[in-house]
Amino acid sequence: MTTGQAFAIRLRKLLDERGVSLHKFLKDNCIARSTIVNIERGNTKSPTLAIIYQVATGFGMDILEFFDDPIFKSKEIEFL
Numbered sequence: 001m002t003t004g005q006a007f008a009i010r011l012r013k014l015l016d017e018r019g020v021s022l023h024k025f026l027k028d029n030c031i032a033r034s035t036i037v038n039i040e041r042g043n044t045k046s047p048t049l050a051i052i053y054q055v056a057t058g059f060g061m062d063i064l065e066f067f068d069d070p071i072f073k074s075k076e077i078e079f080l
Contacts, residue, residue, distance in 0.1 A: 002078050003046045004039045006071045007055075011036070013069070014059050029058035046079070 015022060026033050031054055038044040039051075049063075056066035 001074065001076050002042065004042065004044050006074070006077055007047045007052065008036075008040045009071050010066065010069050011055060013071075018059070025058060029054060031055070031058070 012022075015025060022036065023033070025031075026036060031051070035044075035047075035051060039047050052066060053063055056063050059066070
């Protein structure tokens with residue numbers, strides 16, 4: 001699993017937990033849909049720190065809270 005895939009899984013989990021659509025979240029936080037789509041499709045293997053920060057703050061958390069999930073503790077993540 002790439003870091004991008006782990007990021008996408010975490011993003012979807014947070015959206016589901018909060019009952020927010022991807023479209024609304026991206027619009028409210030001024031994140032380009034194409035950025036997230038490229039990560040989800042695997043075109044971007046590793047999201048930038050800026051995108052991770054923007055998503056985390058969009059959920060009202062810091063980066064450490066965003067990464068505090070079992071998906072990031074997997075030994076199968078490829079850091080590219």
